Amino acid sequence: MVFDGEAAASLVKEMRLSFNSGKTRSYEWRISQVNAFLKMVVEQEDQIIEALRSDLAKPPLETVVYEIGMFKNSCEVILKELKQWMTPEKAKTSITTFPSSAEIVPEPLVLSLDPVVGAIAAGNAVVLKPSEISPASSALLAKLLAEYMDNSCVRVVEGAVDETTALLQQKWDKILYTGNGKVGRIVMAAAAKHLTPVTARRIISGKWGCNNGQACISPDYVITTKDFAPKLVDALKVELENCFGKNPLESVDLSRIVSSNHFARLTKFLDDDKVSGKIVYGGEKDESKLRIAPTLLLDVPRDSLIMTEEIFGPLLPIITVNKLEESFDFINEGTKPLAAYLFTNDNKFKEEFVKNVSAGGLLINDTVLHLVVHSLPFGGVGESGMGAYHGKFSFDAFTHRKAVLYRGFTGDASLRYPPYTDTKQKTMKALVAGDVTGVVRALFGWS
Incomplete structure (x- = not known):
């Protein structure tokens, strides 16, 4: 079956009819669907691990911790807090409307596994379009959600550009998108006054421990001072070998590149004449296995391909500046990042970083861990994304705060x-x- 504009319109009509029936608004329906999600990830853990292994050669431990574990936590937070989230919030009124009362009612929006469960908790009908470059994961999501979820209100559409285009032509009440650098560029600024093995390991975890750099919040580049760059490079070399061995292409703990197209794109970055001689570690690749080793590049030109396009892979340019404060302009001259990271013990510089860098999220002295804190919103700003989710923020992201004012027939001032x-x-x-x-x-x- 071809999924075109007509099919997309039919799907949206069907979903709206289900939503308008009122079934998604009840607490009982929302809880039943969250429980179905939990049951799905528990019962199908092996299939989820295998799908990510097939798409990325992702180590099972990473899947259990970063994918399954985090999603289960999201579900459990919703199960515990949803009734309170759904309760209308009392609002103050003024003498102008006396006598009266008012409240803010969380009203669901109809839209398009963390934000999905948040949208469901908010009482929405949901259409999920997984990435076509992870075919095993996409197929598994389509299969499992069809088996476990209420398909009148929760659906998966597989496909690529044509299918996405058809969906985007429809009228949605809310769209949440995670994509490449044309929509949102990921930036990391690592400016450290005291470089230690701990710092290097945390950079490695965020860059190569997240799908070998193929994650929306993995660092795209590092900024440090010219004086400290050699220490940073040496520390990263030692810790990379500790993590992935002397031949990282054979490491079972390092994910492969997701597709041949992305492998070719990353290879093009390395073959760029402007980065010739800039590789200070790594660079090995095996096209037959779609593997590229963790690679460090020092002081690549800012107009090189690797610095003007999204990397989304295991290549990490290190940019040097004379003073750490120069990193602010470097970051802010580009599109606003989804995440920016800072390593320093200088409290004043931390304050300056938070004040001057506009990003979806900031993390001081570590990488990516803000993603697992459900009390913090996760999302982009500007070109790096619209809206935020996580825990209560997922509920809020897919909820319209409807203002309601109540009055009686007395007190009608002339x-x-x-x-x-x-x-x-x-x-x-x-x-x-x-x-x-x-x-x-x-x-x-x-x-």
């Missing part, structure tokens, strides 16, 4: 109706200003 006498005008002005004394003066004609 001053709001024409004719507008001087007394009425003075009284209304005082009411709008919240000036109780002025209201009294106006009503009684006191000067």
